[in-house]
Amino acid sequence: MCTRDSKAGKRVSATTSNKSTPHKTAGKTLVVTVRDALRAQIESGTYQPGNRLPSEAQLTREFDVSRTVVREAIAALRADRLVEPRQGAGIFVLDPPQSHDLPFQNIDFVRISSMIELLELRTAVEVEAAALAATRRSPSQEENIIDCYRDLGNLAKAGAPTSQADFALHLAIADATNNPRFREFLSMIGPSVIPRRALNEGTNERASQTYLKVIDAEHEQIVAAILEGNEAAARDAMRHHLKGSQSRYRALLRGSNTPG
Template structure:
């Protein structure tokens, strides 16, 4: 009963029946409005106080508070189009996914290994056709996370989302032969990771994943340097000769 009254009061506050700073009606009026006992009203008010929506002031009554600012969820400001943002995520992924690969090599079941090879094959087919593959790439990393048989690895990847796949950002800054060469490198690196997991070699799986993610970091740092240098030349050209 108290939870029902609590939600009704919460709705009234959210819909503006009681604005910030307003005093709630007395307990007697609330018991009459909701046809409940004073104990139920007190429990409902206590819950809303704990949620930061109400404040009890002795001798004055119960007042509506401004809702607290929501704490932003982690990884919500990751911008795939920003090279520096992708480097940050690659550093974090290196710390997490290298161990995921090692655990997958030790723990993967036959069914999980079959899924890994199927996912790798799908990714390779997209590579060969020159089609968009970031989602398939992400699916492969998710399959590796699942093969650890520790659900926290999947939760981590789900939290950061498929936007962490570097090629989403790379596609906006390069193309043609450069992108094809990059995709060929990724194809080989992914194959090395899956093969090490299939062999049950934790050390090789860890090293293959590390090489993959450190290689992506190096390629992005080089891209960042080129982009920064290009921007600097552009500013110099616009400013013209000095002196």
């Protein structure tokens, strides 16, 4: 079955008598567990701006982890500007950072020009993702790519919406790079990165089916190249797919009635 979530992160288990120790969630590393627990304490006011965090030794005992885990968790909080070290004094909680608009949130997904802009950005990233997936994928990741591709095809044949399944396939390819930043990039944009989701897929069922057949053929080439471990072919197939989408939506922008 095609999965929508990445499988990264080792499972951890540890026991401690300290009541502050968070439950270890499957899929989370100890660093992430400690980081999230400290973040929650800061956000809840347990540690307020200006407060000093417990010493490294105290946190090591509190969470029943190594000093390395504590240091990496603190480093992650520093990167988020939640805490800062002060020479000879310790780690102190900062005022909450000012909120800023997240990237990609101001895109008007109804405008075809926005679709083209995103397709250009996706091309710059996903072409290389396909090439990396061809050389780095694991057997389980191959299976997930195949499952996602089959799910997409079955939905298309049934006349059901396919944009979510299309997004899942691209996420599966991103996961197969074994570089989590590729999934993070796609997830940050979200499922609306699939243009037809924003353009009312299925309004014209005949045109939609014609379009989906073209997309299916392109996806088949991408999947086949990845499974064969052909880096160059995977790169070319993904480029052809995304460049083709750009061309189709530019035709729409010029006044064509359908993207097919």
